[in-house]
Amino acid sequence: MKTIFEAKLLVVDDEPEIIKLLKTILHQAGFAQVISAENCRQARELFALEKPDGVIFDVTLPDGDGFSLMQELRQQSNVPMLFLSARDEDENRLLGLGLGADDYITKPFLPRELVLRLSGILRRVYQPLLTKPPAEECLVLGAVTVNFKSGIVQTSDGEKTLTAKEHALLKKLWQNQGHIVTADSLCRSAWDDDLYGYENTLMVHIRRLREKIEVDPSQPQYLLTVRGMGYKLAAETKP
Amino acid sequence: MKSLRKIITRSILLTATIAxxxxxxxxxxxxNWMFKYSGNQPLKYAIADISDGLTNTEGTYALNPSATAMMEEQYVWAMLIGRDGQVIWNKNLPGDIPRHYTLTDVASFSxxxxxxxxVSVWEHPDGLLVLGDPKSSIWKYNITSTEDTISHIPGFLAGFLILNVVAALVLALFLGLWLYRKLKPLYNGITALPKKEPLALPTGGVTGEVARILNETxxxxxxxxxxxxxxxxxxxxWIAGVSHDIRTPLSMVMGYASELENNLILPAAEQNQAxxxxxxxxxIKALxxxxxxxxxxxxxAQPMELARVSPAALIRGAAVDFINDGLPAPYSLVxxxxxxxxxxxxxxDQALIRRALTNLIDNSIRHNPRGCAIKLSVIKSTVGLAIKVSDDGKGxxxxxxxxSGGLDESLLLGNHGLGLIIVRRIMKIHGGxxxxxxxxxxxxAAALVFSS
Structure with missing residues (x-):
């Protein structure tokens, strides 16, 4: 497999019209090999025979339910599995039981959403095998470059090292660059705990982080405070 | 059981008090009776007075006027028996009364x-004064008692009183216990009624009829x-089923419309329609x-996953989701x-409260198309904790x-969709x-009030 689009996908749904729609969407998105099953029996056979690289299940099937089928197939293989459900309550079951499904989407769904989520899962599972190791994890903020692998901040006046907590905080902000991250999520990333009791600690760490990455820490350009909510790493990072 | 015990205790006390x-x-x-009627009894003074009023003036006896009045008031006749047994004076003496008496006679009638x-007798200086009442007007009975018996009367009366008290208490207690026994199953039955489970109380005895009615109820x-x-x-x-069935065709509508929307071969107008x-x-999906x-x-039918959370974290999360999803310029959220x-x-339940907040913010956005400033806050009042979503829009x-108090849900429905109804129901299942x-x-402002 050179790209994720070479992945063979199995679609299980009792509605032929939905299968047709899914095939159209997936073909258009670039997935060439899409096979389908209308019930659990067919799905089991095809799974054994064709060894698909990813499966999309409907929950309600004529001869069983998608949850049991998934659990059964999961024992044979670790390929990505995604649920397509027409019932809100399935979401609770999926979350509650922790069945090991990679994702779920409720019907009706937007084709773009399905393709994005599916590609995301496939990439996460197969990309490391497909391509060379990813480029070094780097964040460029003006004249400052942060290397997350080494935890070193390169500035015009030399190198500074990030502490473990600073690293965790900056990484969380970087993963959500351009978006606000609540103080609560930051605290969870760095201390794995609720914000309560950490309010000042968090502020202190942010100040130290600013001292390392900002030109003028008292007038931050990148690591911005969003009053009452949290912090945000500015999206614009032209070198 | 406590209230039945209270009822029975009160009833015992009441019965004892009554007894x-x-x-x-x-x-x-x-x-009172003894004092009142024995008041007629001590005639001795009157007799003595009468006796004093009978004087012997040179062999002739005469009753002075005041003594006569006293005598006539109480007696029918009077006679004075001399020392020899002969009647030496009389007044109104009936014919059937002898005029001579022996010692035996005197001992007997006295x-x-x-x-x-x-008759009543009194010692007169000249003999024995006898005063007679009409026949069958007075009941005479002589009581003879030993000194010992008399001296025990106060003790006996006290014992009698104590015995009465004890008997009253014991009977009241017994009655109370009996009532308690009889009423206990009924009480249990009544308190079990709100559980709405069938009862099988025994239908015998005095409370049988009530028990049977309770069982039927x-x-x-x-x-x-x-x-x-x-x-x-x-x-x-049914609603879940219908929703499920609508979702499959709606998937097709949404899927293909979305494909057409992105189909570059189509003219812009058709793409727009798609x-x-x-x-x-x-x-429709959201609805x-x-x-x-x-x-x-x-x-x-909605499972609740209750947990202790920070209200601040909850509203920060909801607000940040809106902002990160791209809150349009005329709106602001703080x-x-x-x-x-x-x-x-x-x-x-964090997810449900988050949903309520989302609905309220959505409501502010939808009803203020020209934009508004939305504020989320947490307030602690005497009633309890409240999360407030307020805006400066049209209200x-x-x-x-x-x-607002006894709100009819049709009002909430208005042109707000199901959003506010859901908010209300979420708060209802939270007891707020x-x-x-x-x-x-x-x-x-809409306040989600949690009663503490």
Whole structure:
């Protein structure tokens, strides 16, 4: 497999019209090999025979339910599995039981959403095998470059090292660059705990982080405070 | 069981009080009676006075006027028996009364009767003064008692009183216990009624009829409960089923519309039409999901996952989601919390409260197309904790505010969709409420109030 689009996908749904729609969407998105099953029996056979690289299940099937089928197939293989459900309550079951499904989407769904989520899962599972190791994890903020692998901040006046907590905080902000991250999520990333009791600690760490990455820490350009909510790493990072 | 015990205890005390009261009343009555009627008894002074009024003036006896009056007031006749047994003076002496008496006669009538006349005697300097009452007017009985017996009378009376008290208490206690035994199953049955389960109380004895009625009532209640649950369940399932069935065709509408929308071969106008179809399908999707949630909340089919969370974290999360999803320019969203609200002070289902907040923010956005400033805050009042979503927009329609207390859900539905109904039902299953108000400076606020 050179790209994720070479992945063979199995679609299980009792509605032929939905299968047709899914095939159209997936073909258009670039997935060439899409096979389908209308019930659990067919799905089991095809799974054994064709060894698909990813499966999309409907929950309600004529001869069983998608949850049991998934659990059964999961024992044979670790390929990505995604649920397509027409019932809100399935979401609770999926979350509650922790069945090991990679994702779920409720019907009706937007084709773009399905393709994005599916590609995301496939990439996460197969990309490391497909391509060379990813480029070094780097964040460029003006004249400052942060290397997350080494935890070193390169500035015009030399190198500074990030502490473990600073690293965790900056990484969380970087993963959500351009978006606000609540103080609560930051605290969870760095201390794995609720914000309560950490309010000042968090502020202190942010100040130290600013001292390392900002030109003028008292007038931050990148690591911005969003009053009452949290912090945000500015999206614009032209070198 | 506590209240039955209270009832029985009171009834025992009451019965005992009544019994003691009866004893007291009886005693008072008896004492009163004795004093009142024995008042006629001490005639001795009168007799003595009469005796003093009978004087011997040179061999002739005469009763002075005051003594005569006294005598006539109480007696019918009088005679004076001389020392020799001969009647030496008399007044109104009936013919059947002898004129001569022996010692034996005197001993006999002084204790009993003289020819059926009740008589009283008094010692006169010249003999024995005998005064007679009409026949059958006085009952005479002589009591002879030992000194010992007389000296025991006060003790006996006290013992009698104590015995009465003890008997009254014991009987009251016994009656109370008996009542308690009889009423206990009934009491248990009544307290079990709200559980709406069929009862099987024993239907014998004095309380049998009541027990039988209770049993029948419980059967009716449990049947009604079953029917209601069944109906609620059927309704929820029906809505869930319909939603499920709509979602499959809607997937097709949304899927293909979305494909057409992005089909570059189509003219821009057609692409735009496809976009509208896709957008409206998404609205239908949201409506179905709302309808499902609203029905599950109403019929208690929505599982609650209660946890202690920080209300501040909750509103920050909701606000940041809106902002990160791209809140359009004319709208602004701020969070106003104290440090205290960072603590895990709110017991709730986080996902549901998040949903309520989302609905309220959505409502502010939808009803203020020209934009507004939305504020989320946490307030601690005497009633409890409240999360407030306020804006500076055009406010709620007056009828929604007016009826905020006993709000009819049709008002909430208005042109707000199911959003506010869901908010209300979410607060209801949390045991709280939602209060809608218009602010004096314009705009409105909805408070999710959690009772502490």
């Amino acid at each position: 003691l009261l009866l004893v007291a009343i009886n005693m008072a009555f008896a004492t 204790r009993w009767y003289l020819n059926d006349y009740p 419980s059967v009716i209640l449990s049947q009604q409960e079953k029917q209601l649950t069944h109906r609620d369940q059927a309704r929820t399932e 976009r509208i179809i896709r957008q409206q399908s998404q609205r 179905i999901s709302d309808l499902n949630l609203a029905s599950k909340l109403e019929y208690h 969070v106003d919390v104290t440090e205290e609200a960072n603590g895990p002070i709110l017991l709730c 709620y329609p007056p009828e929604l505010i007016k009826n 409420s939602v209060v809608f108000e218009n602010l004096p400076d314009g705009g409105c």
